[in-house]
Amino acid sequence: MAQTNNFPETRFELEIPDPLKTDEFILNMGPQHPSTHGVLRVLLKTDGEIVESATPYIGYLHRTFEKHAERMTWPQVVPYVDRMDYLASMNNSLGYALAVEKMMGLEVNERAQYLRIIVSELNRIASHLVFLGTYGLDVGAFTPFLYGFRERERIIDLFEEISGGRLLYNYIWIGGVAFDAPDGWLEKVNEFCDYFEPKIKEYNDLLTFNKIFIERTANVGVIPADLAINYGLSGPTLRGSGVNFDLRKNDPYCIYDRFDFNVCIGKGEQGTVGDSWDRYYVRIEEMVESAKIIRQAVNQIPDGDAKETVPRNVRVPAGEIYFRTETPRGELGYYIVSDGGKNPVRVKVRAPAFCNLSILPAVARGTMVADLVAILGSLDIVLGEIDR
């Protein structure tokens, strides 16, 4: 199959006949543009319809989280980390809680461990559903958005029942979770899985294997595996390039080693390995795997007091740690330094979308402007965590 865009070197093969030679045109994509998924500005230099260079300008959502964290006590940081990747708040607070627990040497109650897995995998599905919907919008399909939000609504209802919040939960605390599951909640989670799993076929029929969608995404924005690793990509964006790497398997945390699930990677089914379609499809497959994990967790969950191990006073001994977890967007790392005091000395966040976005200039060169939207959408960025 012809490769229209690959490595930067080979990408200028789109030759324009001389009489059509046009002037360089500078175009601002964003900061207020629906396809930039937040407030991102990409400065495009274009030659006609072809992108010569794309430079992302970020920082519009910079809320100085890292500075704030230095002035707050350890548990007070939790609601703030929720606000970074607002589509996957559970996964964000899970990473922070695990990092602090590791520094404290705190063992978390079994029931709380299972609840954490259930909510973070539910959140992974919810986040991927938003991706599915907005990616459809990016390339011109409106209906998948409504489908995705229909299912997401049910997850959010579940979250509302267990935590009280619909977007930002403050549910996973240092040492456990904020509330035990209400009566009948776990059955509802199971019901949701029963309801959700057949829907995957609907998405596939509607969008995944839609001819127009494949034309828009297959062979577009190909990221080779070695380039992906060098740019520090992670999560579905890295796996889309055919790299079998998932922190839940390769660097297990929590109790993920107790569950049976597969790591989905891009296989180049519709085009080249590492194209936008692969990145999209990895996420669809991951939703199935997440549902599998949730079912197992609901079956295995023991009785107990989910708040048993939540400490009254969080005392973190002096030291430092880098702890990484797999969020829907990839490797979320917390580098936390403590001097034994009541607030952190430094909380540095390695946001997955921050690294994933940084590859954009390398992939964008030589593509069409319309394809750039498809590439940007396939990276699944959330500006809240890029800017922090």
Added chain:
Amino acid sequence: MEAKEIYQRLKDAFQDDILEFNAEVLQPFIKISPDKTEEIAQFLRDEDDLEFDYLMCLSGLDLGENLGVVYHLYSMKFNHKIVLKTEVSKEQPNVNSVADIWRTADWHEREAYDLLGINFVNHPDLRRILLPDDWEGHPLRKDYQPPKSWHGIPVTLANEEEQDGANE
């Protein structure tokens, strides 16, 4: 490979530029000198038995007297990790850039420059990344004082200023 062996490999190759090894902490680290970071990074990435191809995180931090840069490395192939640290003075915060070794470092170094004022020598494009280009100072430094306003936009809230004043 264990941290101790990695340290030994580095010590053999770079001698005096490897300043310290500490295995007593949660995650063992090796301290290196700031003007050799690029060579050491190249060595760690390209040696066949090390192959640190993935830079997990690059963080800057304010250590009080000095500024620090911390590199968290990972090898996809061997599944081993190491932490590198380097320290520079606030007067001459020059660290050699590793952006050409791992492209991840490009934006992370820009961030450390933006928020802490660490100057990465040989960085391809060292500009502010999160803050506006004409912002003054580096906010993550512990002694940072935010301006009252920026282009007529108030930056510090009035009651926060009062609180700050009360603390002093």
